[in-house]
Amino acid sequence: MTTILAVHRDGRSVLGGDGQVTLGSQVQKHGAVKVRALRNGSVLAGFAGGAADALALLDRFEAKLDATGGQLLKAAVELAKDWRTDRALRRLEAVLVLADASSVLLVSGNGDVVTPDDGVLAAGSGAAVATAAARALVRHTKLSSREVVESALKVAGEIDLYTNAHLTLLEVGR
16 A cells, blocks of 8 residues: 655646555565656656556556657546556556646546645545645645645644655656
8 A cells, every 4th residue: 555645736746655565564665666757857757556567557657748749638638538448548547646746637447537636636545635635735825835735644643544754756847
């Protein structure tokens, strides 16, 4: 399990993830990297769920991104359509959180492509905690997107058993 959090604020998107890898109830690794920069850093991608499944989806997403000239939403919709209709892809168990300089979105195997109203989006076992912390910080502070993501993920790491404080943060802006 893991926690991936994206925040878009003031023309910047930040995507962060913790580093914990668990198998059942045991921690196998503390410092995994579950967020990546794509297209020379103009698009960010993070994943929650099965690593092999997520990496296969990231490869497919990257191909869609190239085919659409780097259009995040269009590439995400195309991936969601394939994911929903392709028999082999349907079995993949992961969620992708994606971001560019103007938006953040989530893509799931149910065919969902979700863009939040408030620029805050999370996935994984600590998603509810990270989302709540990030929304409170966005509403009541002037912290940057990066500071919000870092603080909210630290809160999730204090509460969720499957989230740790070994964070990787990536940022993209105009």
